[in-house]
Amino acid sequence: NAGVTQTPKxxxxxxxxxxxxxxxxxxxxxxxxxxRQDPGMGLRLIHYSVGAGITDQGxxxxxxxxSRSTTEDFPLRLLSAAxxxxxxxxxxxxxxNRGVDTQYFGPGTRLTVL
Amino acid sequence: xxxxxxxxxxxxxxxxKTATLTxxxxxxxxxxxxxxRQDPGRGPVFLxxxxxxxxxxxxxRLKVTFDTTLKQSLFHITASQPADSATYLCARxxxxxxxxxxxxxxxxxxx
Numbered sequence: 772n773a774g775v776t777q778t779p780k781x782x783x784x785x786x787x788x789x790x791x792x793x794x795x796x797x798x799x800x801x802x803x804x805x806x807r808q809d810p811g812m813g814l815r816l817i818h819y820s821v822g823a824g825i826t827d828q829g830x831x832x833x834x835x836x837x838s839r840s841t842t843e844d845f846p847l848r849l850l851s852a853a854x855x856x857x858x859x860x861x862x863x864x865x866x867x868n869r870g871v872d873t874q875y876f877g878p879g880t881r882l883t884v885l
Numbered sequence: 886x887x888x889x890x891x892x893x894x895x896x897x898x899x900x901x902k903t904a905t906l907t908x909x910x911x912x913x914x915x916x917x918x919x920x921x922r923q924d925p926g927r928g929p930v931f932l933x934x935x936x937x938x939x940x941x942x943x944x945x946r947l948k949v950t951f952d953t954t955l956k957q958s959l960f961h962i963t964a965s966q967p968a969d970s971a972t973y974l975c976a977r978x979x980x981x982x983x984x985x986x987x988x989x990x991x992x993x994x995x996x
Contacts, residue, residue, distance in 0.1 A: 775928075802982040811894075813974065813988035814929070821982050829983060861928050865982060871917050871936070872982060876928030 772797050775864050777877035784852040784884050792847040792880050794862030802865035802872065803845040804829070805837065807858040808879075814861065820845055852884045888912070889977050891987035898965055899995050906960040906990045908975030915977035918958045920949060923972045923989065932973075933960075965994045 778793045796803065804819040806829075816829030820839040834856060836848040849856060859881050863874040888911045898904050908918065917936045921929035935942045935951045935958065942949045948961040962969050972991045976984040 804983045806986075811988055813889075814986040816983050816985070819981065819983040827981070863928075867982075871934060872978065872984065873919065873931050873934065874921075874929075874976075874984060875931070879926075879928050 774798065775862055775875050775877035777860075777862050777880050779880060780878065781881050782883070784849075784882065786853060786884060788852050790849050790852065792849075792860055792862075792882075794845045794847065794877060795843050796845075796862075796864035796875070797843065798864055798866070798875065799842060800864040800866055800875075801842065802867065803839070804863045804865065804874070805835070805845070805847045806861045806863065807831065807856075808861060809858050817847065817860075849882075852882075854884045856882065857884045858882060889975055889985055889987040891973075891975055891990050893990045894988075895991045895993065897993045897995060900966060902965055904962040904965050904969070904992055904994070906973050906975075906992070908958040908960065908987055910956050910958075910977055914953050914956070917978055918949070918951060919976045919984065920947075920958075920960050921974040921976060921986075923974060929974055929986075962992075965992075967994050967996050970994050 775796045801822045805817040806814040818837040820826045862877040865872045890909045919934040920932045923929040935949045946963045950959045972989040974989045975987040
């Protein structure tokens with residue numbers, strides 16, 4: 772199993788550009804999430820999904836869109852990049868074990884917006 | 886909102902000593918708390934979880950406690966090694982299918 776994979780590893784964008792961060796998992800988990808991590812602020816939830824076709828907003832959803840057409844894939848779209856979106860982005864796949872959600876994280880995408 | 890606070894940004898200890906990291910939560914008691922390890926440039930990795938009705942959990946050199954009166958979890962690494970140097974994150978359930986994370990404590994174990 773590859774677990775959770777993310778592409779690209781690094782990306783530099785100019786303000787106003789759009790792009791999609793890719794995330795895939797091969798563990799057949801229903802739940803997936805996107806987080807951003809900034810120095811001193813920990814991981815903050817952007818969007819999450821409880822199954823194909825179902826998504827919801829997290830703590831910091833503005834400027835981001837998600838969709839979930841398959842169980843495996845959960846892409847994150849930046850509509851019009853801003854310098855405030857410079858961050859490290861982590862995708863997570865969640866295993867439900869007797870009501871406990873344990874998260875498996877991808878390696879992250881380091882995004883810089885100029 | 887449910888918050889998680891990890892009070893120490895960094896902790897330096899000598900090899901062989903016990904490292905103790907603190908996680909405090911606000912508002913209602915979580916159904917469980919989890920601890921993750923994160924190495925530089927990598928995603929967090931799950932280590933241990935403790936449920937609300939458990940006082941203590943152990944796994945090898947790791948021990949986690951959960952005190953609902955103090956609203957606190959303590960994470961201990963006994964006989965610490967330089968390889969234990971990393972950032973450790975505490976997380977709680979939110980009632981949705983995602984977690985709320987603390988900002989982490991960076992542990993440095995000196996040889």
